[in-house]
Amino acid sequence: MTVDVHAHTSYSDGSGIPLMVDAAEAAGLDAVGFADHCSLSEAWRDERLLWNRNFDRTHGRRREALATAADPADLTLYDAVEMDYEPELEGAIREFLADAGFDYAVGSVHYVAGKQVFPFESFADASDAERRAFVDDYYDAVVSLVESELFEVLAHADLVENHPALNGLTTAAHRERVAAACADSRTVPEINAGRAGDRGEFDLFHPTDPFVAAFRDRGVRFVVGTDSHDPEDFADRVPRLERYLDETGIEPLAVEEVVGGSPGDSLSTPETGPPDPSEAP
Numbered sequence: 001m002t003v004d005v006h007a008h009t010s011y012s013d014g015s016g017i018p019l020m021v022d023a024a025e026a027a028g029l030d031a032v033g034f035a036d037h038c039s040l041s042e043a044w045r046d047e048r049l050l051w052n053r054n055f056d057r058t059h060g061r062r063r064e065a066l067a068t069a070a071d072p073a074d075l076t077l078y079d080a081v082e083m084d085y086e087p088e089l090e091g092a093i094r095e096f097l098a099d100a101g102f103d104y105a106v107g108s109v110h111y112v113a114g115k116q117v118f119p120f121e122s123f124a125d126a127s128d129a130e131r132r133a134f135v136d137d138y139y140d141a142v143v144s145l146v147e148s149e150l151f152e153v154l155a156h157a158d159l160v161e162n163h164p165a166l167n168g169l170t171t172a173a174h175r176e177r178v179a180a181a182c183a184d185s186r187t188v189p190e191i192n193a194g195r196a197g198d199r200g201e202f203d204l205f206h207p208t209d210p211f212v213a214a215f216r217d218r219g220v221r222f223v224v225g226t227d228s229h230d231p232e233d234f235a236d237r238v239p240r241l242e243r244y245l246d247e248t249g250i251e252p253l254a255v256e257e258v259v260g261g262s263p264g265d266s267l268s269t270p271e272t273g274p275p276d277p278s279e280a281p
């Protein structure tokens with residue numbers, strides 16, 4: 001494994017760029033894509049403000065910072081984004097991505113029907129049927145994400161498996177639908193190590209083994225992401241992913257195969273792009 005398509009910086013909920021770059025290089029990566037969280041949802045506007053997750057406004061400044069960091073480091077940096085996908089935001093996302101001009105975009109379903117797909121969202125009062133309905137809605141959104149063709153990468157396809165109240169509710173039918181959608185789309189699923197290791201509640205890779213098998217049955221290829229937020233995540237997850245790739249015989253796609261451009265294009269030639277409105281004073 002030489003390329004990690006999914007890591008965060010302090011422009012969302014990760015650590016400072018110099019620390020992340022040094023740690024990515026020390027972990028032996030040839031390239032890392034910083035995909036900070038970005039949401040255009042009005043419903044989560046206040047939460048985004050509270051957590052300083054305003055990457056829709058600050059991505060231009062991160063691009064400058066990455067261009068500054070790219071020179072001394074023996075590492076290719078990609079200027080990417082992890083976009084919250086909700087079907088009703090498709091028009092806004094399309095417009096935003098066209099304007100922002102990232103190297104590539106990672107699409108994630110983190111929110112469904114006003115609930116978060118994270119363990120801090122409680123499903124304690126939800127019946128079994130309600131939990132199953134939520135998981136159905138989650139996979140409807142994932143399929144819709146893939147069919148939208150907005151993203152180069154589908155992040156952690158079965159994120160619901162990481163939730164204690166939703167774990168085990170993913171069915172073969174869900175896996176089939178997502179795999180079939182990816183087989184017909186430019187969107188490539190990610191092998192995500194963000195919940196593997198001691199910090200992951202279930203110590204699992206996304207997607208889980210039967211999900212990976214469903215993708216492979218349809219000839220779908222993968223990219224690989226550590227979902228690192230802290231510098232030490234790289235040292236933990238890169239070797240873990242390498243072992244996983246060895247064991248499964250999966251050969252991940254290179255970023256160039258996913259985006260069709262040369263590495264670092266937008267970082268080495270930022271001045272040739274259109275002016276970024278978010279950089280205006």
Ligand SMILES: [Zn+2]
Binds near residue numbers: 082108110155156
């Ligand atoms: Zn995510």
Ligand SMILES: [Zn+2]
Binds near residue numbers: 008082227
């Ligand atoms: Zn992430």
